Amino acid sequence: MNLPSGTEGSTESSGAGDPSYVPAGDLAQARALLDAPGAVPLGGGTDLVPSIRERLVRPRALVDLARISDLRGIAWREDGSALIGAATTLAAIASDGRMRTAFPAVVRACELVGSPALRNMGTLGGNLCQRPRCWYFRQRLPCHKHGGSHCYAYHGENEHHAILGGGPCFIVHPSDTAVALMALGATLHVTGQRTGERAIAIEDFFVLPARRIDSENVLTDGEAIRAVELPALSSGKRQAFDKVTQRGAWDFAVVSVAWARRTDGSVRLVLGGVAPIPWRVTTSIEEDVASGTLGEDDVDTLAERALHDARPLAKNGYKVDLAGALLRRAIVDLNSP
Ligand SMILES: Cc1cc2nc3c(=O)[nH]c(=O)nc-3n(C[C@H](O)[C@H](O)[C@H](O)COP(=O)(O)OP(=O)(O)OC[C@H]3O[C@@H](n4cnc5c(N)ncnc54)[C@H](O)[C@@H]3O)c2cc1C
Incomplete structure (x- = not known):
């Protein structure tokens, strides 16, 4: 067929x-x-x-x-948490009124994916499991991901590649929704004939190339995402997703950021476009951001600390500056009344 x-x-x-x-x-x-x-x-x-x-x-x-039908649509629990079926389209999520009120960061991430046609066709499960856009990988050069022993980007055209968590392969994760969902502390419900039902915290779902090279996540053969759960603790207005693109529209993120201040006061901050996985900022930095009023110097120091481990390649040093700028704005917004 x-x-x-x-x-x-x-x-x-x-x-x-x-x-x-x-x-x-x-x-x-x-x-x-x-x-x-x-x-x-x-x-x-x-x-x-x-x-x-x-x-x-x-x-x-x-x-x-x-x-x-079980995989489409959004179910709401009494406590305000949401369960989004993995086959729900990005357009359906973006146009859902209750989602817009409860989880605006996810709605924004869906709205900023590609074009209207892609959002009408593309599903949440597919967006999370889409393959990387590295041009060497897409051109089928014999790189690590194709069973080879070389990263062509490392000494090549690496302006769009990873500055954090890279090696031996320097892809960046392409999904916008993954960044927003990580900021909200989503749980992925996975199902498989042999493996049964598994609930996986989104931080444990994506994997660095050093751990697994043939895939970007922990799914095993025969498994699929069934639903994505958003906790009530993360619902409300204190959250956002933002991204910078090269062309301004219909494009993948060069760098993105998502943040949330949860109802218990805790903070989660995640960068996209900088690493092979959505890159959550270290917990101690999130705790410092959550702790209270910050001066301008504190904001700069926290953003610098968050990018301390960045190791840009020859052509993507600009991502460190861009990620720093997005982080500084996110930290200020997180502490605005
Ligand atoms: C021009 C262009 C611009 C784009 N811009 C953006 C952008 O700005 N931001 C962004 O995030 N994305 C962007 N995309 C990617 C696009 O949004 C994805 O192609 C789409 O979201 C994938 O969804 P899908 O349902 O079509 O997945 P599919 O193409 O059907 O599947 C993609 C992968 O996911 C797997 N899969 C599908 N469903 C499941 C499931 N339930 N469980 C486990 N695995 C599953 C498939 O086996 C496959 O490996 C862009 C794509 C293009 C072509």
Whole structure:
């Protein structure tokens, strides 16, 4: 069977070797289908389908999650926490009135993803699990991620690569929603035929290349994200997501920031576009930000401390300045009444 159409780029079949397309009717069926060797979850297909055409990945079957009603929509608990189905589109999240009031940082991150077409097709699960945009990886050069022993970006065109947490590979994580969700302390509910149900704190979901090179997260074969839980503790107006892009619109973050002051007074601060994972600022810095009134010097010192471990490559030193500026603004906003 051919690839589904309607995603960006050509929809023409590339012929022999195409994966089969299997729509799952319910969660139990999806789990069983995903348990087959080479089967992968399909969200909106906006990253997966082009990746297959570019021969970045070679799955045997695409298990479409879009028809599973349990995976679509947002459920609210009495305590004010929210459970977002993994196949919910970014557009649906961005246009949800209750989400806008309770979790505006997530709404903003969804609004700033790519183009309206991408937001209409793209799902939350797919956005979190999309593959990196490193041009050497996308061009299928034999880098670490393609089984090689070289990072072409390290001595090459590295203006968009990592300044923190890199090595041996220097990708940055491309997902905007991941940055906002980490600032809010989300939990990912993962399901698999063999592994059962797992609840994974978002900090434990993404992995650095030094720990795992073939993937950017801890999912094992056959697993899929079922839902993303947002805690009531993080709901309210004291949160934001902001990003700087090269072209100004329809673009991935060069650097982004998300922050939240939770209802217990604690603070969470996360940077995007700087590391192979969404980069949470050290807890001791978050605690200092949370502790009270800060002068201008304190704000500068905290932002510098947050970037103390930054190791820019030859062409991306500008990211340290940009991340510093976004952090300083976030710290001031966090302490504004
Ligand atoms: C021009 C352009 C600009 C873009 N700009 C941005 C941007 O600014 N910010 C941003 O964040 N993104 C951006 N994107 C990425 C885009 O938003 C993603 O392609 C999209 O969000 C992926 O969602 P999807 O549902 O289409 O995923 P798919 O393409 O269906 O899947 C992507 C990956 O996730 C896996 N997957 C899908 N669903 C699940 C699940 N439930 N559990 C586990 N794995 C799953 C798939 O197997 C695949 O590996 C851009 C993309 C393009 C092409």
